[in-house]
Amino acid sequence: MEMDKLVSLCKRRGFLFQSSEIYGGINGFWDYGPLGVELKRNVKDAWWRDMIGSHNELLQSPGAPSTHEMVGLDCTIIMHPQVWKCSGHYDLFHDYMVDCRESNKRYRHDQIRGRWVEAKNQKIFVATMAPVGQEQDDVQRKALKFFHLRAKNADDLKWVGDFVDLIGIEQVEQVLAPDAKTLGTLTEPREFNLMFKTYIGALSGEEGAAQLRPETAQGIFVNFKNIVDSTRVRIPFGVGQIGKSFRNEITPRNYTFRSREFEQMEIEFFCHPDTSHKWYQYWRDRRFRWYTELGLAGERLQLRDHHADELSHYSTGTADIEYAFPFLPEGEYGELEGIAHRGDFDLRSHMEGKLDPNTNPLELEKDEHGKPRWRGSGKDLSYRDDLSGERYIPHVIEPSAGADRATLAFLCEAYTEDQAPDEKGNLQTRVVMKLHPRIAPVKAAVFPLVKKDGMPEVAKELYGELKAIGNVFYDEKGAVGRRYRRQDEAGTPYCITVDGQSLKDKTVTIRDRDTLEQTRVKIEDCVEEIKQRLQ
RNA sequence: GCGGGCGUAGCUCAAUGGUAGAGCAUCGGCUUCCCAAGCCGACUACGAGGGUUCGAUUCCCUUCGCCCGCUCCA
Incomplete structure (x- = not known):
């Protein structure tokens, strides 16, 4: 599907x-x-x-x-x-996060550390996510690469101060992000609050x-x-x-x-x-x-x-x-x-x-x-x-x-397309929501087969009685086949139709959504029959 | 949040730098005795804002939303 x-x-x-x-x-x-x-x-x-x-x-x-x-x-x-x-x-x-525009990586702001270093008349802040103990190796390797220096020239790097948190570094354009090759690729720290914040009291602030x-x-x-x-x-x-x-x-x-x-x-x-x-x-x-x-x-x-x-x-x-x-x-x-x-x-x-x-x-x-x-x-x-x-x-x-x-x-499980014959016997694609009767939005629909000969009156009365068992639907407009198909799309498990025979022997047909089979029941038994089927 | 694609009627799609058309659906009428029938009629759209232009649905920018990938996923 x-x-x-x-x-x-x-x-x-x-x-x-x-x-x-x-x-x-x-x-x-x-x-x-x-x-x-x-x-x-x-x-x-x-x-x-x-x-x-x-x-x-x-x-x-x-x-x-x-x-x-x-x-x-x-x-x-x-x-x-x-x-x-x-x-x-x-x-x-609740975290402050920064994104790197170059690597598209996202970091927790408070987890990034780094160290200022100077070489070739340029001072940059090399950031790292490496664990304590491996930090110096990491930033040195990255600094050498950034300044295009060989490992043997590591002495050309002048380290300024010790490791500090990125929090507090204001010169963001001088920061070499943990996975970047160019400077200033980190966004401003943004508060990531996965909980929705609200305020109690009409005038209140943070408290x-x-x-x-x-x-x-x-x-x-x-x-x-x-x-x-x-x-x-x-x-x-x-x-x-x-x-x-x-x-x-x-x-x-x-x-x-x-x-x-x-x-x-x-x-x-x-x-x-x-x-x-x-x-x-x-x-x-x-x-x-x-x-x-x-x-x-x-x-x-x-x-x-x-x-x-x-x-x-x-x-x-x-x-x-x-x-x-x-x-x-x-x-x-x-x-x-x-x-x-x-x-x-x-x-x-x-x-x-x-x-x-x-x-x-x-x-x-x-x-x-x-x-x-x-x-x-x-x-x-x-x-x-x-x-x-x-x-x-x-x-x-x-x-x-x-x-x-x-x-x-x-909904996903219920969505089904099958083939059903139309009035002329040609197979047409039918969309039917095969929802379990317990959860189907509409439990049953009541139709007069045609809108004349007293059928609507019988159908309306039955409809009123069926209201007692749940959400039911009445429709007398247009061709009955179209009305059936509409109910199929809504997932209505049963359609009850009043036809010419109903007027003679007080019976109606119940049409099953999934099998398309129709069974004839007495009108007086219809409510009970539907109730049984819905369980 | 980043990159790419997309946004026209209720749905699925079309056309166009000179203000839009179809099918289906919906509504009304006629017809109709069992599975999207037929005939007549009706309603409905260029996501939003700005710019370029005599004129923008079309070109540009911004924004919102949707889809795909990355990221995230207590």
Whole structure:
């Protein structure tokens, strides 16, 4: 399937629009049209229902180590700035970067060091990314090359001062960038803040600075104690949340795949450390099955376990659910969801302060004065098991899914072209969105075969009754074949047609989107029949 | 952010230094008893800003957006 065909259909039929399109669009932001919003809402509703609403905490789910409970949460997009400092996002997302116009390489401004050197009446600053100890070799080699000197003439280089950080060097035009041959190729340092910044308070300055959340998960961690204290949930239990998140992606691309404003469906599952690996396995398998049951059953979906060397040492497993999107190169997959075993990293970080993920066992990250780099809340987020009396910090399994990415994958998977005969029996190409009935934006369409002889009246009445089961559509205009094809493009699974026979024996036909087969049912049974088929 | 390509109607495309045309779609009417039928009619576009010019959709610059490659990807 070519991606541009799907993009064209989504625009034409109202699944997806570029945000602010009449003003030229805005990079990395997308709107869901009337069909798209139904589809995405159905995806989110299916997730919420399957993970939380319909979960039976009295029964042990297949593959689960024990019974478990599930509750929901809806927290704010803007949170206390300390949340992001302790979570690690602030440090990781916040850098000054410089680009080299010659080599097209990008560097973290604070990682470039260098040394002034003079030769042939010219004084330049030779920059390097080499580790301490190899810096002098690196800059000498580059300086010799720049001044066209031989190694034996190294004494002609007059070094001025010791190594210093590039930060503080004002004469940018005299800087020889780490991978450049000419001077002054570095851009001004630019702040790369992958988190969206905002300001709290109508008049506030920097002291009111805050961020739009880059993930919904932290809201669950910081509410862990509230949930335990208010709901009588017992470990093991999970907290689910659906909501918008924001990331300043450097290169938003590939349709809605990498959007700057996007929606997540996340679960933080809290369990005893001794059972955490089994729960990880459970969620990994269960989440994969969820996609297959909604129609991503083909080879384009895969479950990929991270290699041991990709894992943080505090994690015993991470797996990605990936889909081979048509816009990716052959053999490449894009992430729909990550399931991560996160140990007690998150709860401890919000208790004690930001932990250093490179320590084992985990230790508090310290600044140059030996103080905590970012202070935690100081609140006790441990859990006491009322039955055993044991107190511990729960381990966390995090299935984190992208609602927009899942929606896009369902759209890609659904797009199908097949051949169907037209009125004269000639085969015509038919575009049909084979969406699973649970997520299809329109559940059924009702047509009078022709707009006369009392057929519209019968069809309109049936339409009214069908409204009770979901989004249905009524159409009496033009040829019936065209109406069928229109519904095929919208992914409507069933079309119900009132014809001449309906008037005699009170029956209608139900036409199946995928097989084109029609079956005749009594009008009075029609609502129940459609309801059955949609499940 | 860098390099390259592109931007004309809802969609897919065309033409042109003298202000744009088609197919499909959409809407209205007629017709029509099962898969994009037919007839009549209607609506709709040069991404934005500036410059050159008597005149710019066309040439130039800037900007925004899209695609490809590089970079980035917690």
